[in-house]
Amino acid sequence: MDLERSPLACPFPDLPPISGATLRVARARYKEWDRCDLTFAELAEGTAVAGVFTRSACASSEVEIGRAQVPGRARALVVNAGNSNAFTGHRGREAVDGIVAQVADALGCAAEAVFVSSTGVIGVPLPLDNARAGIAAALEAAPCGWEEAAETIGTTDTFAKGAGASAMIGETRVELAGIVKGSGMIAPDMATMLGYIFTDAAVEPAFLQEMLAKANGESFSCITVDGDTSTSDTVLAFATGAARHAPLAGWDSPGADAFYAALRSVCLDLAQLVVRDGEGARKFIEIAVFGAQSDDSARRIAMSVANSPLVKTAIAGEDANWGRVVMAVGKAGEPADRDRLSIGFGGTWAAREGQPLTNYDEAPVADHLRGQNIRIDVDLGIGEGSATVWTCDLTHGYIDINADYRS
Amino acid sequence: MDLERSPLACPFPDLPPISGATLRVARARYKEWDRCDLTFAELAEGTAVAGVFTRSACASSEVEIGRAQVPGRARALVVNAGNSNAFTGHRGREAVDGIVAQVADALGCAAEAVFVSSTGVIGVPLPLDNARAGIAAALEAAPCGWEEAAETIGTTDTFAKGAGASAMIGETRVELAGIVKGSGMIAPDMATMLGYIFTDAAVEPAFLQEMLAKANGESFSCITVDGDTSTSDTVLAFATGAARHAPLAGWDSPGADAFYAALRSVCLDLAQLVVRDGEGARKFIEIAVFGAQSDDSARRIAMSVANSPLVKTAIAGEDANWGRVVMAVGKAGEPADRDRLSIGFGGTWAAREGQPLTNYDEAPVADHLRGQNIRIDVDLGIGEGSATVWTCDLTHGYIDINADYRS
Incomplete structure (x- = not known):
């Protein structure tokens, strides 16, 4: 169906590139559509990752695997749009394992450093052949910008959603850029279906997790469209460390408060954009x-x-x-x-x-x-x-x- | 607005009169409409009453007063349609007190034996003059049947809702008849906006309360239209005792199980009728x-x-x-x-x-x-x-x- 652009839509902001994070998109053809539907982010070695996930008791394999991988280190993110791979039993799990193996092999990294999210129809196992072809194409594609990635992770979204912020850590300016997709099944406790925040700041994984959880409680967990909660809700934060300042390790690290304020601001902007694209929203x-x-x-x-x-x-x-x-x-x-x-x-x-x-x-x-x-x-x-x-x-x-x- | 009759509507059943309960309706003109909007039930001396009410923390004065009166004895019930009198502060309380005083005076009974319910717009104090005129008219009106009373307690309901059952208590056949109004703000925990069940059985008030609470848990508390909970939800059961068998006092009283089964059946039928008139319901x-x-x-x-x-x-x-x-x-x-x-x-x-x-x-x-x-x-x-x-x-x-x- 053709969805009319939300009357509450905001223009996509100018967001700077984040050093250490490279985005590419490709066509995996998860549905009969003429659009990119696979997003691939390659992350510099040593990138810290944190994540918050749906509290659903029936979460997808992607969420179960992701929950076990954070906080930690990440090298890659794959986002599939058009098929959530949720409620697909062992075949769904095998599809995720196949994606992870392919990416880990291509980048020469550990399986635990590869993150996968999927969004779309529930109950249809993700077709691994499509994913494999999409990843192969993405690996050869030219890097793309934030807006193209934001469009590619979307499903019933009517506009691309992004937000950015910067912070000074000592003399070093760090940048944050985030994208999100939402629209349906937006509910308390962890509202965004899929959100990704990238920064060139250097942050210890455990502290990044602590800050993301806190920011989530003041942003994504404070929005609702219909009270329904997806089985796939995920927000991941990646800190590449390319800015090369002394890593933030706790609230007493110089610049930690400034970084948290920027992270919270990005989360809040993204969360409110999800509401602005709530299904049928006019106000x-x-x-x-x-x-x-x-x-x-x-x-x-x-x-x-x-x-x-x-x-x-x-x-x-x-x-x-x-x-x-x-x-x-x-x-x-x-x-x-x-x-x-x-x-x-x-x-x-x-x-x-x-x-x-x-x-x-x-x-x-x-x-x-x-x-x-x-x-x-x-x-x-x-x-x-x-x-x-x-x-x-x-x-x-x-x-x-x-x-x-x-x- | 003119509401189309629900496609899920059921015809109003044949319900027998209940000895000891007399219904009358009148025009209190709570709104600019040409219909009866005040229902008055007169109950024989000694009638037992039980009630279950909304769990809302912002309940109406009617509910607050009713909660304190059950289980007990009742002589009269007044139901106002078109104005819920909820969230109207001391003026709302005064309106209820005024109605109770008028009815207690007319019947020569205690104030505690008069029950009042109101349904409709929130936040507008119930106009006591209208209520007084309506009660005076009702006291002089001819008795009416169940369907007319069911229509009079309704607001956005698109059809009149009633249900009946009978039970044998020893050699005595007792009858139950109930009416309900619903449609909006139907939610877990106590769903019916207003429901009234009348029986000629003889039941001790405390046991009637126990049975009604149990039946409610299997009926009204198991329906929902939109998850919203009214500030006025009320179900009252009146047992006039006119059938003159040995009063049911507990589960070991002969006939108690049969009576409970009939009570539960009436509650379940009424609850499902409320769903069948859920706002906009097609299935x-x-x-x-x-x-x-x-x-x-x-x-x-x-x-x-x-x-x-x-x-x-x-x-x-x-x-x-x-x-x-x-x-x-x-x-x-x-x-x-x-x-x-x-x-x-x-x-x-x-x-x-x-x-x-x-x-x-x-x-x-x-x-x-x-x-x-x-x-x-x-x-x-x-x-x-x-x-x-x-x-x-x-x-x-x-x-x-x-x-x-x-x-």
């Missing part, structure tokens, strides 16, 4: 919860609001239906006091301390809701905990895409 | 999970499947997308083994023990999915736990209703 929604008993409690309440079909359809209908927000707060199973709860839209309170405002002027709220960027504030009024999450509205487009597309 | 979906680690685990997995937008849109699209069922099992957070999992539709396995069937014939599955009543089987293959839940598909109709209607 980007930020939900800020504060005054909760704890930050965790605030996050669970925010996610309850973000995943509520009734809230999401109200926003689609540009209806300041704060009653549905109350409902979603109430069902979260977290401490709340109906008579202290306040709800606002776009900075205007609609209800304060459990009651509609008597002098409530709906005009600025109605204006706000006609826009593309919606803000919902929820003040629980019982504590100091806070959290912000991001989601999109629920529209006819979501039904169109998911009732017709076999993902 | 009724039964999800049976077995081979799970425990019954509770099976129920959580079944609910994860039932609430998955990707599964619900696949069924809407008549797509045997068992991969999405795998995804929903995986995200449930319950014990599962990808390589032992089997998924079937309408009695035909699509995948067994973690892999697509090699000789899978999609034809009978495609036939099944074109029907209105869909069955999904999930065999975890790791234990003895089982559960069955019911839901409906997710269609454009859901978006239409919820993006346009302020509930």
Whole structure:
């Protein structure tokens, strides 16, 4: 099916090359389509790798293997688009093993240094012959840029998604560049289907893992499109070390805070881009919860609001239906006091301390809701905990895409 | 808005009068509409009452008051349709107190014997003057039948919902009749927005409460439309005792099992009717999970499947997308083994023990999915736990209703 470009799409940013990381794309023809669908990243020797993965109990072989390889060292990444290879039993596992063997042989590296991700249809074993031909073609292809790679890892994505940042580590400037694909099955706990962040910084694998896990908790784990969680969700970070500064080994390493801030910024930008391409999304929604008993409690309440079909359809209908927000707060199973709860839209309170405002002027709220960027504030009024999450509205487009597309 | 009658609607059944319970309806004009919107049930002295309520932390005053009154004795029930009176602070509480005082005065009974429910818009205090006029009119109205009462408690319901059963207690035949309204905000833990069951059996209040809670766990708590939970969900059971047998006081009372079976049957019928009127529903979906680690685990997995937008849109699209069922099992957070999992539709396995069937014939599955009543089987293959839940598909109709209607 032909998907219309999301009205919330952002232009692809200018991202610098990352020394030590080379990207190539090729046609593996996983589907009957005329596009590149295999992405190959070659990484300099000694590249540190960290990863966070779906919590699904039915994860794909790619995820199971990847979980065991991080934190560690990486030489290559292969991303297959069009076939997730999930729920394919031993044949799926054999396909991944075949890809890893081919790449390790070509680069002369250990199998543990090769990472594989796959996204697309579940339940059809990845055709190894296609993968082999695609990898062979990629190995001979000219290097490509970030945008081409971002397009190649996509499936139902309607625009290519990338983000970058830089940081000073002592006198050395390091660069970060990331790409992501998303759109469906975007849910709490690890939201991006597939995201890859590359940097020329030098970072010890264990510390890179610690920073990625922390950044994930403030970015990918704070977005949701439909509450569904893919069996393949993966975010990997690769640090090639080409910038040749003293490696970051812990929070007391000089420059660690600056690097973390840059990493977090890339993760947050990528996460929000995924929401902006949520299936059928017409509005980007930020939900800020504060005054909760704890930050965790605030996050669970925010996610309850973000995943509520009734809230999401109200926003689609540009209806300041704060009653549905109350409902979603109430069902979260977290401490709340109906008579202290306040709800606002776009900075205007609609209800304060459990009651509609008597002098409530709906005009600025109605204006706000006609826009593309919606803000919902929820003040629980019982504590100091806070959290912000991001989601999109629920529209006819979501039904169109998911009732017709076999993902 | 004019809602089309659900294609899954069932005709209203023939239900006998229940001795000791008299129903009347009236116009309180809670909205600008030309219909009865206040239902008044008068109950014989000594009527036992039990109730189960929403677990929402932001429940309405009606629910807060009702929770404190069960198990107990009841003389009257007032149901307001068109205004839920939820999230209306002290003014909402005053409206309920006003209704209770008027009814207690008219019947010469204790305030604790008067039950009130309200459903409709959240955040607008129930106009007490309308309620008072409606109650006065109801007190003078002729008694009505079950179907008229079922219509009067409805809001976005597209058909009146009722169910009945009978049981022998010794030589005495007792009757049960129930009505329910639902449609939106139907979710786990207590699904029906408003349900009322009446019987002429004699039951001690504490035992009626025990039986209702148990029946609820096997019926209303096993349905979901959209995973959202109303702030007003209420199911009340009234036993007038007019059948004059020895009161049921516990499971060892003669006839207790027969009565429970009848009560459970009414609850299950009513619960499934709510799903059949799910907003935008075109298909009724039964999800049976077995081979799970425990019954509770099976129920959580079944609910994860039932609430998955990707599964619900696949069924809407008549797509045997068992991969999405795998995804929903995986995200449930319950014990599962990808390589032992089997998924079937309408009695035909699509995948067994973690892999697509090699000789899978999609034809009978495609036939099944074109029907209105869909069955999904999930065999975890790791234990003895089982559960069955019911839901409906997710269609454009859901978006239409919820993006346009302020509930």
